[in-house]
Amino acid sequence: MDQPGDGASFNPASKLDGVSRRQTKQIESQSRPSAALIHETIRAEGEQELERRWWAIVLSGLAAGLSMGLSLIVQGEFHALISDEATRRMVAPLGYTVGFLVVVLGRQQLFTENTLTPMLPLLHNRDLGTLGSVIKLWGLVLASNIAGTWAVGSVLAHTSIFEPRIVGAFVDLSRHTIEGTFATTLVRAIFAGWLIALMAWLLPAVKGSRPHLVVVMTYVVALGQFAHIIAGSVECAFLVQSGLASLSQYASDFFIPTLLGNILGGTTLVALLNYGQVAPEIDDHRE
Incomplete structure (x- = not known):
């Protein structure tokens, strides 16, 4: 090929x-790059990710979990400092984009990006060995991302580095992670998984405009209050460690529906559909 x-x-x-x-x-x-070229670029990245050493993946995933804390911190600052409700509703989500900018531009391992990148080698190879490598990568990235979010949540909950009104903003912003029903959170998570994986699909095509793409796509996630497993984990872990939510709420109201939705949104709506549009061309080049 x-x-x-x-x-x-x-x-x-x-x-x-x-x-x-x-x-x-x-x-x-x-x-513009063809769909097949974008596919092959992402597949090459996926092959590289599947070959990385486990400890490198864990460290990168931990860094991403910590970096995602910036989304809550900066959004909380905007939320607390803007008094007009309409302006706050439009501007505060810009703070949410900061964590994603650091993670994406810093090439840190984020779970929702990994619902797309290693899936393309799996769809290409279609063997048990690649499936095992994908599951291992997902497990390492998810575990290390979550560990990082709990570390950030602990700092925000148990230190006084932020003013009380900023901490109050953190609480206001975080409550949505446990307020929805299972079905509502699941659907919101499908949207988030779709948008983040779509962002990963578009990144190879935009070159110098990558920061703008990250800001636009993640701004939409925040504006729609869609459920993201890592950014939301910072918020929900903060609530748990502040005594405003329980571990069972974290698991049943947030973690399970959000994880399922993000995987469905990332793998089904982006990886499978975008792979489907180029599969005939890719298969022709194989021959």
């Missing part, structure tokens, strides 16, 4: 007759 960047299989100018070499280069520079 031709690899991305190897040549004509992904070259739009190759479909045109009577095009000079100079015109071909101009077309290549102006053309």
Whole structure:
């Protein structure tokens, strides 16, 4: 199979007759990456992730969990400092994007991105060995992400580094993680999983505009109060350690429906559907 960047299989100018070499280069520079090229770029990243040492994955996942604490912290600052409700509703979600910016641009391991990236090697190889590697990667990333979120939640709950009004904002922002029914949280989580995995799918195509893409997609997640397993875990862990929620609420009201929804949104709506649109082309190149 031709690899991305190897040549004509992904070259739009190759479909045109009577095009000079100079015109071909101009077309290549102006053309958007094809779906097949995006697929192969992400699949290559997925193969690399599956080959990483376990301790490197754990450290990267722990860093991501800690970094996601910035989403609650900055959003809480905005929430506390803006008095007008309408303005607060529009502006505060911008703070939510900060943690994602750090994680994505820092190439830290985030579970919801991993619902897409290693899935493409699995769909490509379709063997038990790859399935086992994906499950191992998911388990390591999820466990280390959650450990990081609980560490941040502990600091926010048991220290006085933030003013009482900021802590009050943390409480206000975090309550939504346990207030919905199982079905409501599940659907909200499907939307979040879809948006974050879609962001991961689009990142190879935008190059220099990656920060803008991250901000836009994660702003929508915050604005819609969609349930994200890692960002939400910071919030819910903070409630638990502040005595405002129980461990059983964390598990049943937040963790289980959010995890299921994120996996469904990421794998089904993005990995499977986006893979489906390029599968015939990919299979043709295999032959």
